[in-house]
Amino acid sequence: xxxxxxxxxxxxxxxxxxxxxxxxxxxGSSFDVYKGIMASLSDRCRLVAVNFPxxxxxxxxxxxxxxxxxxxxxCEFMQKVGLKDPIMMGHSHGGRVTMYMAALxxxxxxxxxxxxxxxxxxxxxxxxKARARSFKLIKGALSLPIIKNxxxxxxxxxxxxxxxxxxxxxxxxxxxxxxxxxxTDIRDILPNIKASTxxxxxxxDTATPLSDAKIIESLIKDAGLCVIKGTGxxxxxxxxxxxxxxxxxxxx
Numbered sequence: 005x006x007x008x009x010x011x012x013x014x015x016x017x018x019x020x021x022x023x024x025x026x027x028x029x030x031x032g033s034s035f036d037v038y039k040g041i042m043a044s045l046s047d048r049c050r051l052v053a054v055n056f057p058x059x060x061x062x063x064x065x066x067x068x069x070x071x072x073x074x075x076x077x078x079c080e081f082m083q084k085v086g087l088k089d090p091i092m093m094g095h096s097h098g099g100r101v102t103m104y105m106a107a108l109x110x111x112x113x114x115x116x117x118x119x120x121x122x123x124x125x126x127x128x129x130x131x132x133k134a135r136a137r138s139f140k141l142i143k144g145a146l147s148l149p150i151i152k153n154x155x156x157x158x159x160x161x162x163x164x165x166x167x168x169x170x171x172x173x174x175x176x177x178x179x180x181x182x183x184x185x186x187x188t189d190i191r192d193i194l195p196n197i198k199a200s201t202x203x204x205x206x207x208x209d210t211a212t213p214l215s216d217a218k219i220i221e222s223l224i225k226d227a228g229l230c231v232i233k234g235t236g237x238x239x240x241x242x243x244x245x246x247x248x249x250x251x252x253x254x255x256x
Contacts, residue, residue, distance in 0.1 A: 006061075010077050012057050012065060013063040014062045015061040017052070019042045019046045020048070022048045022049050022050055023049045025052070026078075026092050027051060027053035028094040029053070029097075031096060031182065035053035036060070049091075058177075065181075067177065068177055068184060070184045071100070071104050071184070075101065092105070092113040094116075099119060103118070117204065117255075119239065120205055120240075121203070121216075122185075123188075123220070125189040126216070191219065191223060198226070202227075202250070205217040205230070206237060206242065208234065
C-alpha cells in the first residue's frame with residue numbers, strides 16, 4: 005500500500021486486528037525485517053509497518069533530514085492511517101525515532117519495544133578517531149579552490165575508503181542525513197519516557213553494542229532488557245523463536 009506523507013510517496017503494509025502496533029525499521033533496511041514478527045502477533049494486533057523515505061519503494065526526500073524531520077514524518081503517517089497511541093516498536097534507527105518521539109511527547113505509546121536500538125553516540129576507539137581525522141584532512145585538502153574542480157573522483161575514493169558500509173551505500177542526500185543522525189545523542193531525554201519499555205538485544209551486537217542497551221535500560225524508569233545469546237544487530241531475525249515468545253508475553 006502507498007500513502008503521501010510530507011509530500012512523498014510512501015510504502016507501508018498492514019496486517020491483523022486488535023492492539024495497534026507501529027513498526028519502524030532500521031537504517032537502510034525496510035519493513036520486510038518485520039514479516040516474522042507481524043505473522044506472530046497478527047492474531048492479537050493491528051500491525052502497521054512503514055518504509056522510511058529512501059527505503060524499500062518509498063520515495064527519497066530531496067533535502068537531508070534530521071531526527072526532528074523523522075519525528076514529523078511518523079506523526080503525520082500515524083494520523084493518516086488512524087493509529088492513535090499505538091505500541092511503538094523500533095529496530096536500530098527506528099528505535100532512535102521511537103525513543104525521541106516518546107521522550108519529547110510527540111507520541112503517547114501504550115508500550116515501547118526497542119530492538120537493538122540506536123540513539124547513543126558511542127565512544128570512538130583511537131583507530132576510529134585516527135580514521136576520522138585522516139578523512140577530514142584529505143577532504144580539506146581536496147576542497148581547496150585550486151584543485152576543487154579536479155578532485156571529485158579522489159574525494160569519492162576517500163569517502164569509500166573511510167566511510168561505513170551504510171554511508172557508502174547511500175545517495176548523497178541520505179549520506180548527509182546519516183551524518184546528522186549518528187551525531188545526535190538522545191540519552192539526556194530518555195528519563196522523560198513514561199511508557200513500559202522492553203529492550204531486546206543481541207549479545208554480540210557490534211553496531212549498537214549491549215553496553216548501549218544497559219545505559220538505555222538504566223535511564224528509562226520502567227524498562228527491562230532481554231538479551232538473546234549468540235545474536236548480533238538483527239537479534240529478532242537471528243533467533244525469531246525466542247524473540248517472538250518474548251514479544252507475545254509483553255504484548256497481551
